[in-house]
Amino acid sequence: xxxxxxxxxxxxxxxxxxxxxxxxxxxxxxxxxxxxxxxxxxxxxxxxxxxxxxxxxxxxxxxxxxxxxxxxxxxxxxxxxxxxxxxxxxxxxxxxxxxxxxxxxxxxxxxxxxxxxxxxxxxxxxxxxxxxxxxxxxxxxxxxxxxxxxxxxxxxxxxxxxxxxxxxxxxxxxxxxxxxxxxxxxxxxxxxxxxxxxxxxxxxxxxxxxxxxxxxxxxxxxxxxxxxxxxxxxxxxxxxxxxxxxxxxxxxxxxxxxxxxxxxxxxxxxxxxxxxxxxxxxx
Amino acid sequence: xxxxxxxxxxxxxxxxxxxxxxxxxxxxxxxxxxxxxxxxxxxxxxxxxxxxxxxxxxxxxxxxxxxxxxxxxxxxxxxxxxxxxxxxxxxxxxxxxxxxxxxxxxxxxxxxxxxxxxxxxxxxxxxxxxxxxxxxxxxxxxxxxxxxxxxxxxxxxxxxxxxxxxxxxxxxxxxxxxxxxxxxxxxxxxxxxxxxxxxxxxxxxxxxxxxxxxxxxxxxxxxxxxxxxxxxxxxxxxxxxxxxxxxxxxxxxxxxxxxxxxxxxxxxxxxxxxxxxxxxxxx
Numbered sequence: 001x002x003x004x005x006x007x008x009x010x011x012x013x014x015x016x017x018x019x020x021x022x023x024x025x026x027x028x029x030x031x032x033x034x035x036x037x038x039x040x041x042x043x044x045x046x047x048x049x050x051x052x053x054x055x056x057x058x059x060x061x062x063x064x065x066x067x068x069x070x071x072x073x074x075x076x077x078x079x080x081x082x083x084x085x086x087x088x089x090x091x092x093x094x095x096x097x098x099x100x101x102x103x104x105x106x107x108x109x110x111x112x113x114x115x116x117x118x119x120x121x122x123x124x125x126x127x128x129x130x131x132x133x134x135x136x137x138x139x140x141x142x143x144x145x146x147x148x149x150x151x152x153x154x155x156x157x158x159x160x161x162x163x164x165x166x167x168x169x170x171x172x173x174x175x176x177x178x179x180x181x182x183x184x185x186x187x188x189x190x191x192x193x194x195x196x197x198x199x200x201x202x203x204x205x206x207x208x209x210x211x212x213x214x215x216x217x218x219x220x221x222x223x224x225x226x227x228x229x230x231x232x233x234x235x236x237x238x239x240x241x242x243x244x245x246x247x248x249x250x251x252x253x254x255x256x257x258x259x260x261x262x263x264x265x266x267x268x269x270x271x272x273x274x275x276x277x278x279x280x281x282x283x
Numbered sequence: 284x285x286x287x288x289x290x291x292x293x294x295x296x297x298x299x300x301x302x303x304x305x306x307x308x309x310x311x312x313x314x315x316x317x318x319x320x321x322x323x324x325x326x327x328x329x330x331x332x333x334x335x336x337x338x339x340x341x342x343x344x345x346x347x348x349x350x351x352x353x354x355x356x357x358x359x360x361x362x363x364x365x366x367x368x369x370x371x372x373x374x375x376x377x378x379x380x381x382x383x384x385x386x387x388x389x390x391x392x393x394x395x396x397x398x399x400x401x402x403x404x405x406x407x408x409x410x411x412x413x414x415x416x417x418x419x420x421x422x423x424x425x426x427x428x429x430x431x432x433x434x435x436x437x438x439x440x441x442x443x444x445x446x447x448x449x450x451x452x453x454x455x456x457x458x459x460x461x462x463x464x465x466x467x468x469x470x471x472x473x474x475x476x477x478x479x480x481x482x483x484x485x486x487x488x489x490x491x492x493x494x495x496x497x498x499x500x501x502x503x504x505x506x507x508x509x510x511x512x513x514x515x516x517x518x519x520x521x522x523x524x525x526x527x528x529x530x531x532x533x534x535x536x537x538x539x540x541x542x543x544x545x546x547x548x549x550x551x552x553x554x555x556x557x558x559x560x561x562x563x564x565x566x
Contacts, residue, residue: 123414127406130413131451158476166462168414179449182474191465193441
């Protein structure tokens with residue numbers, strides 16, 4: 001029987017502090033404000049947006065949503081981002097991705113100034129995560145994974161951590177953040193041979209392969225902490241993580257569920273970044 | 284008895300192709316040109332510079348060395364870099380580091396435009412390596428390590444690779460380059476617990492910890508390839524790598540010596556980058 005690491009406890013504790021910081025900003029005449037840029041009406045985006053709006057209201061962050069049509073031109077979306085860059089009343093910008101394929105996504109991401117790039121989508125933010133320079137913001141899901149580990153007092157320094165997945169949104173950045181906290185980090189992926197023998201020797205496994213229930217009982221061992229970043233819909237319509245929870249949970253020491261795990265922390269990290277960005281404008 | 288992977292063979296083969304490419308550029312009226320920025324007269328810098336000048340002459344790259352006094356001001360060195368950025372006759376810039384401590388090194392590095400940053404010192408180049416975007420240039424030593432593996436046909440895809448060291452000059456970039464070629468990569472460092480058990484299970488070990496002869500016989504196993512990036516001077520004045528060559532060589536399958544290993548390839552990679560940068564200006 002593992003400890004089930006609930007995201008809510010992490011988010012609640014973070015929110016307490018954020019509510020105070022947002023109030024302090026208001027006292028100083030600054031209303032911490034997030035702009036959300038959404039192209040189209042994709043279901044996942046709308047679900048995440050609802051969660052973000054709820055969390056923003058709770059901690060005291062103002063949100064303005066900019067919706068753009070699915071056939072928006074490159075020029076129009078760049079203009080939108082440039083408007084956000086120039087607007088001193090906006091402190092952070094979340095843009096849903098992937099963008100429609102006719103748009104040059106990387107150029108659009110790199111147009112956002114690092115100071116407002118609170119979900120770490122620009123090359124400048126990526127460089128900050130890679131270099132451990134503390135410049136810019138890390139992608140929220142990567143930071144949420146670290147927040148869960150830290151909240152529950154899971155030792156990272158000197159631990160062997162395996163990251164399954166090498167995406168720029170979560171795999172690579174979380175690997176760098178673990179390294180920054182002095183874990184010994186192994187990055188695995190679809191080409192990894194004998195994944196099992198690697199994961200079994202780890203203290204921490206970050207499952208972010210985007211493949212439903214791919215982490216199974218033979219891959220894990222006693223005493224481990226499993227952070228499940230996956231959000232998948234199975235063939236029979238259930239929501240599932242990258243970990244086969246029912247078979248893994250009886251073996252390991254700590255595990256995040258899906259839902260109610262890392263995903264519950266991500267929007268709180270988003271608000272933390274907006275408030276941090278707002279605080280920097282007053283410093 | 285291991286195969287000793289000599290850098291010279293790699294460099295010679297690369298040079299053959301580079302000589303042709305440089306000649307083609309000249310035919311088109313472009314003289315591939317490297318600017319070297321050196322502050323002071325540090326022995327290691329001068330030694331590397333001599334090697335670079337020799338290699339440049341061999342492949343047909345023009346070099347201009349800009350020397351600055353040890354007490355150079357931040358403004359003066361920034362002006363030098365901006366001059367290089369603006370000069371269409373210069374295609375790449377190598378700046379020796381570390382700079383004297385009164386200078387803000389990162390700002391100076393980030394002033395160099397990515398198109399001319401042929402040793403990957405700017406944040407923009409770091410982002411390119413991290414993201415695998417192919418933008419900018421990787422640090423030459425990291426790329427030289429990959430060139431040795433590729434030249435000698437060491438399989439990287441699916442291999443388990445351990446990088447010992449997490450510096451921005453070599454450890455982190457080479458880890459990302461191995462990942463890009465589909466290795467399963469583990470990054471170890473001074474806080475790693477039980478390094479031996481990790482290195483023994485690897486197919487490839489990149490030793491770049493900057494600690495003389497720290498990779499010893501108990502850390503290695505049959506069949507492995509050892510790339511030794513270290514250049515250290517031992518207490519008794521010998522030049523040594525990060526690997527205890529004499530005790531490791533009889534066990535493993537392939538090993539680079541120090542000297543005459545990776546270090547012999549680095550300046551050739553530098554020339555490759557200058558020529559590539561020059562070719563891009565004509566495209």
